[in-house]
Amino acid sequence: MTTSQGATREQGRVPQEERTRAMRARLLEATVELLVERGFSGTSTTLVSERAGVSRGAQLHHFPTKNDLVVAAVEHLTQVRGAELAAAAARLPAPRSTRAVLDLLGDHFTSPVFTAALELWVAARTDPDLMAAVGPLEQKVGREVHRLSVELLGVDETAPGARELVQATLDLVRGLGLANTITDDRRRREAILDRWALVLDATLTGRTRA
Amino acid sequence: MTTSQGATREQGRVPQEERTRAMRARLLEATVELLVERGFSGTSTTLVSERAGVSRGAQLHHFPTKNDLVVAAVEHLTQVRGAELAAAAARLPAPRSTRAVLDLLGDHFTSPVFTAALELWVAARTDPDLMAAVGPLEQKVGREVHRLSVELLGVDETAPGARELVQATLDLVRGLGLANTITDDRRRREAILDRWALVLDATLTGRTRA
Numbered sequence: 001m002t003t004s005q006g007a008t009r010e011q012g013r014v015p016q017e018e019r020t021r022a023m024r025a026r027l028l029e030a031t032v033e034l035l036v037e038r039g040f041s042g043t044s045t046t047l048v049s050e051r052a053g054v055s056r057g058a059q060l061h062h063f064p065t066k067n068d069l070v071v072a073a074v075e076h077l078t079q080v081r082g083a084e085l086a087a088a089a090a091r092l093p094a095p096r097s098t099r100a101v102l103d104l105l106g107d108h109f110t111s112p113v114f115t116a117a118l119e120l121w122v123a124a125r126t127d128p129d130l131m132a133a134v135g136p137l138e139q140k141v142g143r144e145v146h147r148l149s150v151e152l153l154g155v156d157e158t159a160p161g162a163r164e165l166v167q168a169t170l171d172l173v174r175g176l177g178l179a180n181t182i183t184d185d186r187r188r189r190e191a192i193l194d195r196w197a198l199v200l201d202a203t204l205t206g207r208t209r210a
Numbered sequence: 211m212t213t214s215q216g217a218t219r220e221q222g223r224v225p226q227e228e229r230t231r232a233m234r235a236r237l238l239e240a241t242v243e244l245l246v247e248r249g250f251s252g253t254s255t256t257l258v259s260e261r262a263g264v265s266r267g268a269q270l271h272h273f274p275t276k277n278d279l280v281v282a283a284v285e286h287l288t289q290v291r292g293a294e295l296a297a298a299a300a301r302l303p304a305p306r307s308t309r310a311v312l313d314l315l316g317d318h319f320t321s322p323v324f325t326a327a328l329e330l331w332v333a334a335r336t337d338p339d340l341m342a343a344v345g346p347l348e349q350k351v352g353r354e355v356h357r358l359s360v361e362l363l364g365v366d367e368t369a370p371g372a373r374e375l376v377q378a379t380l381d382l383v384r385g386l387g388l389a390n391t392i393t394d395d396r397r398r399r400e401a402i403l404d405r406w407a408l409v410l411d412a413t414l415t416g417r418t419r420a
Contacts, residue, residue, distance in 0.1 A: 037336070038336055039332070039333070039335065039336040040251075041250075041251040042336060115335070118332060118388075119332065121388070121391060121392055122249070122328060122329065122332045122391070123249070124392070125249065125325070125391050125392075126247065126248055126249040126252060131392075134392070135392060135393065138392050138393075139393075161405045161408070164401050164402050164404070164405035164406075165405055165409070167398065167401075167402050168382055168402045168405065168406055170385070171382050171385030171386050171389060171402065172378055172381050172382045172385055173385070174384075174385035174388055174389065175380070175381035175382055175383070175384035175385030175386075175387075175388070176381050176385075177385075178328075178331070178384055178385070178388055179381060179384065181331060181332070181335050182331055182334070182335070182341075182344070182345060182348050183345065183348075183349075188377065191374050191377075192374050192377050192378045192381065194374070195371045195374035195375055195378060196374075196378055198371070199375075199409055199413060202413070203409060203412070
């Protein structure tokens with residue numbers, strides 16, 4: 001009987017947990033969409049609950065403030081996109097070329113998650129409460145992207161200057177991502193990453209030109 | 211008589227023109243200060259006229275809308291800062307080291323003009339009217355900073371890949387500028403620019419390590 005009751009409770013709970021998880025995901029995805037479409041100042045909790053099809057009460061239960069919502073949304077999408085980035089890297093034919101890895105990073109930093117994060121960064125600059133949440137998130141995301149880049153590029157970080165060149169690569173793609181929010185910048189970006197790959201191969205990865 | 215009347219008109223006009231120019235400069239500088247302190251959404255024409263000590267009527271005469279004001283302000287400060295950058299470069303002991311030039315560029319992209327421009331770029335992304343003004347300004351500024359960087363670094367842009375490496379350098383400092391708005395990033399930035407100067411000297415400027 002105990003086992004049977006336990007199993008019943010288990011069956012009852014799992015769908016509820018799944019529904020909750022799906023509802024949270026809808027809220028977070030709607031938030032990212034609105035950050036991309038309307039910017040931070042044009043995003044409101046009312047618009048998010050409407051777009052996600054979630055009641056105001058349920059939304060406020062999970063995310064009491066707009067800041068809670070936007071920070072969780074960018075964190076969520078960063079995890080999703082980080083996993084996508086790792087999966088795309090795993091699909092690259094071995095040995096991975098530096099240029100192909102730079103392409104993945106360039107795509108990552110011109111994707112909606114970058115745009116949404118940019119809205120958050122800029123809003124946080126003049127909003128101490130938001131900064132208190134965005135600062136640690138940005139550090140965590142930065143460490144994770146750095147670790148992944150080192151792995152994808154196949155870099156030995158103990159070599160002198162290697163760490164700084166990986167950081168420079170990430171600052172470069174961040175700068176390219178920012179430029180891309182003003183104009184469609186693909187051709188210029190491609191030419192720059194072509195050249196950057198040669199620099200990295202000559203100074204860092206020990207690979208020769210393909 | 212004609213000459214004397216002309217001279218009198220001239221004397222009368224010059225102070226008026228100077229007063230107008232000074233008033234416009236106060237409005238533009240107050241706008242940049244507010245963009246840096248409160249962001250785009252926290253900047254209003256009312257706050258600007260209060261801070262500049264200029265009547266609402268005079269402000270509206272010169273800059274009818276908030277968008278007119280913020281675009282003119284960033285353009286004005288970009289000219290001022292561009293002149294400061296060129297002057298600082300002229301003061302560098304000859305021959306200019308690549309590292310010293312990167313320091314000037316790094317300072318430029320972490321200065322208030324970068325922060326104010328960032329507020330404008332991000333706001334323009336979701337505001338078509340503002341984008342119509344910011345897009346051309348950004349192109350003009352980009353060309354000017356590129357030209358100055360080529361000159362300061364002493365690069366021969368006809369060499370294969372040289373143009374892309376100068377562009378990469380500017381995207382790198384733009385990325386460093388963006389990172390610096392979240393955390394004080396000076397130590398990391400210095401180490402990256404140290405390393406990048408070595409790369410540029412090895413591949414581009416033909417200079418050897420100092």
